[in-house]
Amino acid sequence: MAEIAHAPITLTAFDWVPPFARGQVRDLRVRWALEEVGQDYAVRYHARGQQKQADHLALQPFGQLPTYEEGDLVLFESGAIVWHVAERFPGLLPDDPGGRARALAWLLAALNTVEPPIMDYAITTMFEAAEPWSKQRRPLVEARIRLRLEAAAGRLGDGEWFAGPSFTAGDLMMVAVLRLLDGTALLGSFPTLAAYVARGTARPAFTRALAAHMAGFTGEPPAGRKSPPKTPTQQGE
Ligand SMILES: N[C@@H](CCC(=O)N[C@@H](CS)C(=O)NCC(=O)O)C(=O)O
Numbered sequence: 001m002a003e004i005a006h007a008p009i010t011l012t013a014f015d016w017v018p019p020f021a022r023g024q025v026r027d028l029r030v031r032w033a034l035e036e037v038g039q040d041y042a043v044r045y046h047a048r049g050q051q052k053q054a055d056h057l058a059l060q061p062f063g064q065l066p067t068y069e070e071g072d073l074v075l076f077e078s079g080a081i082v083w084h085v086a087e088r089f090p091g092l093l094p095d096d097p098g099g100r101a102r103a104l105a106w107l108l109a110a111l112n113t114v115e116p117p118i119m120d121y122a123i124t125t126m127f128e129a130a131e132p133w134s135k136q137r138r139p140l141v142e143a144r145i146r147l148r149l150e151a152a153a154g155r156l157g158d159g160e161w162f163a164g165p166s167f168t169a170g171d172l173m174m175v176a177v178l179r180l181l182d183g184t185a186l187l188g189s190f191p192t193l194a195a196y197v198a199r200g201t202a203r204p205a206f207t208r209a210l211a212a213h214m215a216g217f218t219g220e221p222p223a224g225r226k227s228p229p230k231t232p233t234q235q236g237e
Contacts (some may be wrong), residue, residue, distance in 0.1 A: 001214045003031070007040040010069045012056070015045040015219030020126065026078040027066040028213045029176045032170065033082045035205035039091035045205035048222045079111045079173065093168055102163040106170025110177040114152065117144040118180050145186055152178075154189045160199065167203070175200030 013027035027043070034041050050056060052063040054133060059067040060076040068075040068084070075081050080122045083104065120141050124134045135180035152174075163170040178197050181187035187194050200206065 103168035110173035
């Protein structure tokens with residue numbers, strides 16, 4: 001239930017990212033899942049750039065984080081890792097096969113249907129904000145997100161969680177993805193979804209995971225690093 005030096009499970013995480021990205025790097029999703037199921041874990045921290053070196057590429061072919069090691073098992077992709085944790089340890093899935101399949105559907109919906117337009121928004125408003133096409137693209141990108149949020153809000157209705165009466169790995173991933181929009185007018189215009197995100201992030205396991213994630217940023221920025229791009233909030237969202 002905590003990040004400790006020696007544990008049967010080891011994750012990788014960055015020791016430094018710009019302030020706007022802290023609280024959003026994807027090791028947080030894995031930490032959250034492990035906190036929900038009560039498993040300790042160790043973290044191997046990487047400086048920026050180290051994720052492209054051969055020893056890490058052997059674990060993660062795309063040179064990204066997080067990774068997960070447990071005995072002989074090496075996993076990459078935060079969705080696959082969270083799903084593995086949910087299947088391996090009780091606490092994130094119901095017992096019935098139908099309920100488990102529904103949880104998987106929401107986990108995949110979060111990553112495959114909801115997150116892509118939200119990442120596009122992050123690219124447009126932050127990483128490529130200075131590019132001449134970004135301003136023009138923004139209304140289109142926002143409209144695509146709104147379509148997804150409308151559909152999700154319609155399905156959630158006045159329910160508490162997406163895949164059934166209890167919190168599941170599917171909700172963990174939906175909350176993790178939707179909170180990328182925390183503080184924006186986009187999420188704010190869907191009060192039931194904003195409340196859903198608040199419900200998910202109020203869970204003690206999330207609070208512990210976020211605290212450990214934030215405490216891990218003890219490294220230095222890479223040499224020659226320019227000042228970070230502005231957050232959506234700073235840009236008037
Ligand atoms: N689909 C991957 C995405 C992983 C990803 O984008 N990781 C980012 C941190 S959140 C990263 O490693 N960025 C550095 C890079 O791509 O070089 C997952 O969910 O694990």
